[in-house]
Every structure is written in structure tokens, then in C-alpha cells.
Amino acid sequence: MKKYTFTEKKDTRSGFGAGMHVLGQQNPNVVALCADLVGSLKLEPFIKENPDRFVQCGISEANMIGMSAGLTIGGKIPFATTFANFATGRVYDQIRQSVAYSNKNVKICASHAGLTLGEDGATHQILEDLGMMKMLPGMTVINPCDYNQTKAATIAIADYEGPVYLRFGRPVIPVFTDADQVFEIGKAWMVNEGTDVSIFATGHMVWEAIQAGEQLEAEGINAEIINIHTIKPLDEEAVLKSVSKTGCVVSAEEHNRIGGLGDSIAQVLVKNKLVPQEYVAVDDSFGESGTPAQLMEKYGLTAKDIVAAAKRAIARK
Amino acid sequence: MEIEQLEKVASQVRRDIVRMVHGCQSGHPGGSLGCVELFVSLYFERLKLKEEDGKPVFDMNGKDEDLFFLSNGHISPVWYSTLARRGYFPVPELATFRKLNSRLQGHPTTHEHLEGIRIASGSLGQGMSVAIGAALAKKLNGDKGHVYVLMGDGEQQEGQVWEAATFAPHGEVDNLIAFIDLNGQQIDGPTIKVMNNRDLGKKYEAFGWEVISIEEGNDMAAVLKGLYEAKSRLGHGRPILVLLHTGMGFGVDFMMGTHKWHGTAPNDEQLAAALAQLDESMGDY
Numbered sequence: 001m002k003k004y005t006f007t008e009k010k011d012t013r014s015g016f017g018a019g020m021h022v023l024g025q026q027n028p029n030v031v032a033l034c035a036d037l038v039g040s041l042k043l044e045p046f047i048k049e050n051p052d053r054f055v056q057c058g059i060s061e062a063n064m065i066g067m068s069a070g071l072t073i074g075g076k077i078p079f080a081t082t083f084a085n086f087a088t089g090r091v092y093d094q095i096r097q098s099v100a101y102s103n104k105n106v107k108i109c110a111s112h113a114g115l116t117l118g119e120d121g122a123t124h125q126i127l128e129d130l131g132m133m134k135m136l137p138g139m140t141v142i143n144p145c146d147y148n149q150t151k152a153a154t155i156a157i158a159d160y161e162g163p164v165y166l167r168f169g170r171p172v173i174p175v176f177t178d179a180d181q182v183f184e185i186g187k188a189w190m191v192n193e194g195t196d197v198s199i200f201a202t203g204h205m206v207w208e209a210i211q212a213g214e215q216l217e218a219e220g221i222n223a224e225i226i227n228i229h230t231i232k233p234l235d236e237e238a239v240l241k242s243v244s245k246t247g248c249v250v251s252a253e254e255h256n257r258i259g260g261l262g263d264s265i266a267q268v269l270v271k272n273k274l275v276p277q278e279y280v281a282v283d284d285s286f287g288e289s290g291t292p293a294q295l296m297e298k299y300g301l302t303a304k305d306i307v308a309a310a311k312r313a314i315a316r317k
Numbered sequence: 318m319e320i321e322q323l324e325k326v327a328s329q330v331r332r333d334i335v336r337m338v339h340g341c342q343s344g345h346p347g348g349s350l351g352c353v354e355l356f357v358s359l360y361f362e363r364l365k366l367k368e369e370d371g372k373p374v375f376d377m378n379g380k381d382e383d384l385f386f387l388s389n390g391h392i393s394p395v396w397y398s399t400l401a402r403r404g405y406f407p408v409p410e411l412a413t414f415r416k417l418n419s420r421l422q423g424h425p426t427t428h429e430h431l432e433g434i435r436i437a438s439g440s441l442g443q444g445m446s447v448a449i450g451a452a453l454a455k456k457l458n459g460d461k462g463h464v465y466v467l468m469g470d471g472e473q474q475e476g477q478v479w480e481a482a483t484f485a486p487h488g489e490v491d492n493l494i495a496f497i498d499l500n501g502q503q504i505d506g507p508t509i510k511v512m513n514n515r516d517l518g519k520k521y522e523a524f525g526w527e528v529i530s531i532e533e534g535n536d537m538a539a540v541l542k543g544l545y546e547a548k549s550r551l552g553h554g555r556p557i558l559v560l561l562h563t564g565m566g567f568g569v570d571f572m573m574g575t576h577k578w579h580g581t582a583p584n585d586e587q588l589a590a591a592l593a594q595l596d597e598s599m600g601d602y
Contacts, residue, residue, distance in 0.1 A: 031457070055453065055488070063446045063480035070450020073435050074458055075378050078450070093440050094477070098447055102427045102437045 001217055002192050004210050006174035012204075013111040013168050015147035017042025019154025020079065024050045027158050031071055035061045035082040040170075041111050043081065061086045062094050068106040069098035077158055078106050084113035084167055085126040092132055099163050100136040107157050108133075109166045113143075114254035115282070115299055116171040116204060116292040125287035131259025133165040134232040140185060141232040143167040143253075143261075145206035147175045149229060152183035160185055167203065169254075171292045174207050186230045188238035194224035197310045198242040198249050202228045202261050205252040205280070205301065212306035223310060231261050236268050243269065248313035249277040252306050254296075257281035276316035278309035318361050323537050325598035326402060327357045331568045332595045333398035333411055333602065339588045341415035344423065347578035348469065349395035351500045351563035354540045355467065356399040359385060363544045365462060372404045375432035383462050384451050386436060388444020389469035389498065390424040391580070397421050400433040401602075408602045442475025444468060445495055449485050452493045463551060467496045467561075471503030474512045479524075485556040486525025493556040494547045495526075499534075500565040502576035518560050526558040534563035569594055 023030045024046040032046050033055040047054045057064040061082055068078035080087070087110035088095070099106045110129065117125050134141045140162060144150040150168045157164045191206065192213055201209035206227045213223045224242050228235065243249055249269065251262035262279040269275060282299050296302050318326075330353050338344035360366070364383040367374045376382070387396050394414065401408045406420075413419035420429035424439030436447050448466035455462055472478060485493060497517060505511045514520075518528045527550055531543035540561075547557045565579070566572030569591040583591055 031453075052457065057484065058480075058487075060480035060484065062442075062477040063449075063484055066443050066446020066477065066481065067450035067453065067484070069436060070447040070452070071454045073378060073384065073447075073451045074380070074454025074460065076454045076457060094443055094446075097437050097440045098443050104436075 004176045006176045008175055009172040010147035010175050011172050012150040014042050015150030016154050016168050019151040021045040022155055023158050029077045030158055031076045031078045033057055033064050033068055033078055033080045035059055035064050037082050041081045061091045065091045065094040066098050069104045072104040079109050081109045084110035084129050085124055088129040088132050100139050103138055105161055107164045111168055112170045113167045115287045115295040116169050118292045119289050121289040122286035127256040127282050130231055130255050140164045142230050143203040144229045145227050146177050148177045148179050152181050156183035173204055186233045188235035189227040191225040191227050194222040196222045197314055198246045199223050199225045200228050200265055201252040204254050208303045209252055209306055211303035215307050216310055234264050239265055239268050240272055243273055243275050247275050248317050250309045250313055252280040254301055255281055258284055276313050278313040280305050280309050320537050323357055323361055326361055327353045328596040329599040330398045334394040335591045337394045337411055337414040338582045342582045343415055344394055345391040345580050347565040348392040351565045351567045352395050352498055354535050354537050356395050358540045360399050360403045381460055381462055384464045386444045386448045386466040387438055388466055389472050390438030393425050405432040411602045441472045442477040445481040449481055449490050452490045455492055464493045470497055470499045470508050473514050482524045489554045490556045491552050491554050496559045496561045498561055498563055500563045502565045504579050506576055521558045527555045528558045530560040532562050534561040535567045
């Protein structure tokens with residue numbers, strides 16, 4: 001089993017900021033928009049070097065999405081940025097009509113997704129965004145796993161023509177993927193090959209899955225771990241190839257169990273190959289205030305929970 | 318074009334509107350009829366459009382062109398008719414309005430690749446934001462074209478309109494002309510009763526817009542003059558708002574001045590009565 005180590009911890013939102021910094025230098029059509037959260041989105045380097053290509057929208061997310069759609073008419077590539085809650089639920093109809101239905105090349109970049117936003121509590125901890133975004137026809141939905149992958153994904157989506165939802169977060173977590181990786185939209189990433197259970201994880205849960213894999217190995221269970229950074233389009237081939245080997249599944253996501261990655265995988269399994277699946281996800285509830293670690297513990301989103309889910313899935317084979 | 322010719326086009330557009338709505342027994346004739354003078358004067362006289370051999374050529378990015386956005390998408394019949402009569406797509410296609418497999422959806426969409434449409438609209442309040450974005454793109458591109466957007470007066474009740482209204486003066490979006498179709502009607506009744514917008518001109522002025530008024534929005538000469546004046550004020554750091562006073566249902570006597578024809582289709586006799594009032598100046602589709 002491949003061992004993953006890290007030398008530093010960083011937040012994925014800083015990976016986004018670093019990606020934007022690169023795009024600012026490389027792609028003159030990239031425009032950044034933000035709704036009064038420049039510091040949180042780590043946009044300062046982009047703004048400093050490209051003040052003319054930054055649009056401060058104030059606390060007006062609906063207008064930000066509409067203006068982003070308009071900016072594409074004229075060939076700009078707008079990156080609309082704010083917290084995940086305000087980037088999705090608050091502006092769903094704007095995204096639906098002006099971006100998705102109109103097929104505009106808008107990149108919706110959402111930080112502070114999920115429980116790990118922490119102390120601000122449930123008003124800000126969106127756990128439904130992946131579901132909302134993946135239901136929009138034509139929308140690509142990406143949830144990278146660490147700083148380096150978020151940076152690579154940010155750069156990659158500028159070259160992809162079409163609407164994208166890019167989700168990342170606030171807490172510092174291990175940086176364990178390659179700094180010079182090329183991000184392939186829609187291509188699952190094999191973290192570790194195994195034979196007993198397929199663990200499909202996304203976002204912050206990938207590192208938890210890696211740790212779970214080590215614990216399972218110590219108990220003689222050989223887990224296959226796959227990073228599903230692109231929720232839509234889902235790499236169905238990778239899912240089916242893995243389950244044909246392992247015969248059972250754990251899905252792990254920092255999201256409501258309804259409508260997220262787990263349900264996307266379940267749909268593939270129902271259509272193609274029925275095997276037991278266990279969800280590691282928030283059990284249809286809102287979050288609350290607390291530290292990120294406390295919340296992940298309370299809502300069952302840790303390596304320990306993945307280990308338990310893996311054992312349940314194997315027992316059901 | 319001479320005013321007389323523009324009025325002939327307007328008469329045909331009005332015929333198209335009532336025939337389209339009659340043809341599918343659904344759609345929004347009232348607001349469409351009230352805005353005919355604006356659409357005809359924009360597309361046949363005032364907008365700078367890309368053309369080849371005298372025919373308009375649609376390009377999504379609209380480089381160096383003037384762009385028009387319709388925010389209150391339910392008045393799609395007037396836009397479709399104007400675009401077809403201007404040569405963007407074949408006039409006979411108007412007969413497919415709101416029917417299965419048509420490019421002329423009930424509300425405008427880019428999804429069907431209809432020439433002239435750059436964004437979907439229908440869910441209200443979004444068009445001005447889109448127009449501002451397009452105007453910002455023009456500035457970034459060094460493109461001297463202007464951006465026009467039409468909204469309804471009932472639509473002013475949407476919160477997003479005021480987000481956009483706040484942004485445009487702050488962002489010095491001075492290549493933008495926004496119209497409000499002041500017909501005083503919305504689905505549930507007179508706007509003043511349903512939700513009184515009060516003095517929209519003063520509101521926009523307070524937000525930092527330059528506001529002008531076209532009192533006779535169904536008089537071709539008055540609309541042309543108002544458009545000229547609006548355009549002459551561009552480029553001075555402020556967006557322009559035009560209060561366009563129109564009569565809902567204008568041109569068909571029994572549809573005029575009432576919200577009852579907001580979203581109602583005429584029956585066969587009503588169609589005949591309407592067409593009897595409108596000259597078939599360019600030939601029906």
C-alpha cells in the first residue's frame with residue numbers, strides 16, 4: 001500500500017488563491033469577482049497584479065452571478081467567488097437561468113464549504129451544495145482534496161469551456177498530492193489500490209480515507225481508495241472497475257448524505273452492478289458551531305467512521 | 318429609416334404578436350404590444366449591429382456591436398417578431414412560437430441557438446446584472462459598443478434589480494442604457510395596487526443614475542428622440558435609465574390599458590378584431 005506523507009498543512013482556499021495568481025499571469029481573459037470576501041478567498045495576489053480584472057461586487061451575490069454571465073459575452077472567463085452557501089443556495093435561480101440554462105462559461109468558486117467552516121455555525125455551513133449544483137444540466141462539479149489539487153483544478157477549469165462549480169474549504173489540512181500535478185476534469189484519481197472494499201472519497205474526506213486505509217490495513221483489510229474530485233461528470237468507469245474487484249463500497253463526503261457523491265455512486269451501482277454501499281456523510285441534518293475537528297467527530301466524518309463503514313460494507317457482501 | 322417606414326414595421330410586428338399568441342393560445346400580448354416602438358426603433362434605427370450584405374449576422378460575443386438584453390422575457394413575442402423582421406432568422410419560424418421543438422421558446426433562451434438571443438430570461442430581475450457584466454466586458458476589451466437592457470415596471474419589485482442598480486453607478490458603467498417599461502400593470506392588477514414602486518425615477522437618481530423619461534413610449538418619433546438623448550449622455554461616468562411610458566396592449570383597442578391581456582391569448586373573433594386594426598405592411602408569415 002502506498003504511504004502518503006506530508007510536510008505541511010494548508011487550506012484548500014489558499015490553493016485556489018494560488019491558482020488564481022497563476023491564471024492572472026497566464027490568461028488575460030480571466031476576471032475575478034467577489035462579494036466582500038476577498039481575504040477569505042485569498043484573492044489578494046490576483047487583485048494586486050490585475051486590479052482592472054477584479055470586480056468587487058459588495059454583498060450582492062445575485063448580481064455577481066448575473067454580471068459573471070454577462071462578462072462571458074465578450075469572451076471573458078469570470079470566476080465568481082464567495083462562501084459556498086452564498087455561491088449556491090442563495091443564488092440558485094440566477095445560476096440556473098443565467099449560467100446553466102444559458103450555458104455560460106462561468107466558474108463559480110466556493111470556499112468555506114461544509115462543516116469545517118466551523119464556529120460560524122449552520123447558517124454558513126452548507127451541506128447541500130453538491131446536490132444542488134450537480135442537478136443542473138451541463139454543470140461540472142469539482143471538489144478537490146488538498147492545496148495542490150485545488151490550485152491545479154483552479155488552473156484547469158479556466159481552459160474548460162462551460163459552467164463549473166469548484167468547491168473548497170477553510171481548514172488547514174495535509175498537503176499530500178503533487179505540487180506539479182495536471183488536473184484532469186472527470187478523471188478519478190487512484191490513491192491506493194486494494195481488493196476488499198472501494199472507498200470513494202471527495203474533498204477533505206480524501207485524507208481521512210487515506211488514514212482509514214492505514215488502519216484497515218493494520219487489521220488485515222485491503223482497501224482501495226479513490227479520490228473522486230469531479231462529482232460531475234462522474235468517472236463511472238473507474239467506479240465500476242473498482243467495485244468489480246472489491247464488491248462493496250464506502251462513499252465519504254463532507255455533505256448531506258442526500259444528493260451528494262454517495263447518491264451519484266449509488267445511481268451507477270443500481271444501473272450496472274448492485275453491491276453493498278455504506279455512506280459516510282452528514283445524516284440529513286444542519287451543522288452547528290464548533291471547531292472543525294469537533295464537528296467532523298460529532299457528525300461522523302472521520303477516518304474512524306470510514307473504517308467502521310468499510311467493515312459494515314464488507315460484512316454485507 | 319423614415320418614421321413612416323418604422324411605423325409600417327411596427328404595425329406588422331403588432332400583427333405578428335397577436336397571431337403568434339393566438340397560434341399557440343398562450344403567451345403575453347399586452348406587454349409585447351406596448352414595447353413595439355422601442356424594439357423597432359432600436360433594431361431598425363438606433364442599434365449598431367453587425368451586418369453582411371445588408372443582413373444582420375449574429376455573433377454571441379457581439380464585438381464592436383451594440384447589445385440588447387430583454388430582462389422581462391415574457392414579452393418574447395415582440396422581440397422574436399422584431400428579430401425575424403430585421404433578418405436574424407426566417408420570418409415563417411414565428412409560427413413555431415411556444416410549440417414543441419421550436420427555437421422560439423415561451424421565454425427567450427440561448428439553449429436553442431436562436432440568432433439574436435444572448436441569455437435566457439424569464440425568471441425576473443436578472444437581466445440588468447447580465448447587461449452590466451456585458452458592459453464591463455466591453456470596457457475590458459476596449460470595445461466602444463453600448464449595452465441596452467429592458468425591464469418591466471413590475472419587475473422592479475425583485476431585489477436583484479436593486480443590487481444591480483447599486484453596482485452600475487458605483488462601477489461607473491457608463492456604456493449602459495436601461496429601460497423600464499412603465500405600463501403600470503402586472504399580472505395581479507395595477508402595479509400601484511399590487512406593490513407600489515412609488516417614484517422609480519427618484520429612486521434611480523438617488524442610486525446615482527442619470528434618469529430621462531420618454532413620456533410617449535408608443536410614439537415612434539418620441540422614442541427615437543429619447544433614444545438619441547439617452548445615447549448622447551453615455552460616457553460620462555454614469556449609467557442611463559430611461560423611464561419608458563407605454564400603454565399595455567397599445568395598438569389593439571380592447572387590449573389597451575388593462576392587465577387582463579398580460580398573459581391571455583385572443584380567440585378567433587378577437588384575433589380578427591385585432592388584425593382589423595393593424596395594417597399588414599410587410600406580409601404575414
